Amino acid sequence: MSEDKKVTIPAQSAKDAVPAAANGETLLKVTGLQKHFPIRKGLLKRQVGAVRAVDGIDFEVRSGETLGVVGESGCGKSTMGRLVTRLLEPTAGTVEFEGRDITHLGVRGMRPMRRDVQMIFQDPYSSLNPRHTVGTIVSAPFKLQGVQPEGGLKKEVQRLLETVGLNPEHYNRYPHEFSGGQRQRIGIARALALRPKMVVADEPVSALDVSIQAQVVNLLDDLQTEFGLTYLIIAHDLSVVRHVSDRIAVMYLGKIVELADRKSLYEAPMHPYTKALMSAVPIPDVKRRQQRERIFLKGDVPSPISPPSGCRFHTRCWKATQVCTKEEPPLIELRTGQQVACHHPENAEDRKPGDAPLAGAETVVEKKTVA
Numbered sequence: 001m002s003e004d005k006k007v008t009i010p011a012q013s014a015k016d017a018v019p020a021a022a023n024g025e026t027l028l029k030v031t032g033l034q035k036h037f038p039i040r041k042g043l044l045k046r047q048v049g050a051v052r053a054v055d056g057i058d059f060e061v062r063s064g065e066t067l068g069v070v071g072e073s074g075c076g077k078s079t080m081g082r083l084v085t086r087l088l089e090p091t092a093g094t095v096e097f098e099g100r101d102i103t104h105l106g107v108r109g110m111r112p113m114r115r116d117v118q119m120i121f122q123d124p125y126s127s128l129n130p131r132h133t134v135g136t137i138v139s140a141p142f143k144l145q146g147v148q149p150e151g152g153l154k155k156e157v158q159r160l161l162e163t164v165g166l167n168p169e170h171y172n173r174y175p176h177e178f179s180g181g182q183r184q185r186i187g188i189a190r191a192l193a194l195r196p197k198m199v200v201a202d203e204p205v206s207a208l209d210v211s212i213q214a215q216v217v218n219l220l221d222d223l224q225t226e227f228g229l230t231y232l233i234i235a236h237d238l239s240v241v242r243h244v245s246d247r248i249a250v251m252y253l254g255k256i257v258e259l260a261d262r263k264s265l266y267e268a269p270m271h272p273y274t275k276a277l278m279s280a281v282p283i284p285d286v287k288r289r290q291q292r293e294r295i296f297l298k299g300d301v302p303s304p305i306s307p308p309s310g311c312r313f314h315t316r317c318w319k320a321t322q323v324c325t326k327e328e329p330p331l332i333e334l335r336t337g338q339q340v341a342c343h344h345p346e347n348a349e350d351r352k353p354g355d356a357p358l359a360g361a362e363t364v365v366e367k368k369t370v371a
């Protein structure tokens with residue numbers, strides 16, 4: 001962008017952070033979203049199939065909230081994060097931001113949106129250019145968007161470094177001079193530079209030492225209050241999103257199988273998959289831990305190239321019956337604030353009572369009482 005088109009923004013301050021929409025209003029709305037990666041073979045690169053990474057999902061993120069997205073590796077969480085930030089082009093479905101359809105906006109149309117939605121990536125080692133100083137890295141968004149902060153770029157970048165708990169004097173240092181946790185803070189400073197309305201954080205702490213993870217999660221939590229941010233936080237582990245999410249979506253093989261507010265999800269999970277994931281979350285209270293049943297899912301998530309028929313989870317579900325192999329259960333609200341896609345939910349009335357159990361279903365998991 002040429003100099004004369006440069007925009008001046010006032011120096012960022014917590015006080016003047018204005019949430020995008022009034023708190024609780026829909027900021028991001030996703031409808032029927034799909035991403036199928038084509039599989040091509042032969043000299044002519046003919047398409048012979050597709051990886052159905054995200055296969056028809058609907059959800060919304062409300063202004064000021066944190067939506068956690070969890071599921072095992074390969075369930076399509078990262079693809080979903082890249083679709084809503086428009087780093088990937090969807091195969092089908094729509095993405096609306098502040099009521100505007102952004103699904104197929106081109107580079108120019110996306111430019112203002114790029115300021116409003118930022119992403120924090122999993123690996124603070126590969127997401128920062130090793131040849132650039134911290135100052136260059138954090139000032140890049142200003143340069144890319146042609147934004148001139150009031151008071152000067154260097155001052156603003158140093159202020160951002162301070163906000164995320166880094167020493168502003170380290171402006172001229174390189175990423176390798178920082179620890180993993182500090183590098184993730186650099187990534188966070190870069191994401192916050194243009195005062196986004198929404199931040200999509202893809203596994204923001206999973207590459208970090210367990211001892212550092214809580215610090216970074218707490219920082220994200222503090223920054224949300226300070227800057228009125230809306231978060232979409234992706235994690236494979238429920239323990240990471242447990243404390244920071246208002247609502248949680250559980251993904252399995254490209255679909256959302258349960259979407260609920262945190263309390264309902266933790267107190268009474270309805271999808272057997274959620275129940276299994278939850279049983280893996282460590283409980284600090286020793287007394288409760290002794291009575292706890294753990295459900296170990298056997299095997300890996302099936303291939304998204306040819307997902308199982310009916311309910312995709314039926315091959316790993318101890319409650320599976322005949323209907324589960326044939327009919328895909330829709331995601332419906334079974335209790336206020338709790339949507340689930342299951343014919344035989346936990347903590348709710350059976351929706352297909354009396355259906356014949358699948359032979360050997362109870363052996364697909366191992367249940368153990370662990371201390």
Ligand SMILES: Nc1ncnc2c1ncn2[C@@H]1O[C@H](COP(=O)(O)OP(=O)(O)OP(=O)(O)O)[C@@H](O)[C@H]1O
Binds near residue numbers: 073074079080236304
């Ligand atoms: N560019 C791509 N081309 C082909 N397949 C892809 C591509 N990106 C992702 N996939 C496949 O899509 C599926 C979903 O991947 P995705 O990374 O979204 O899952 P995830 O739940 O985020 O897992 P992880 O935590 O391991 O990143 C996987 O089977 C993956 O191999």
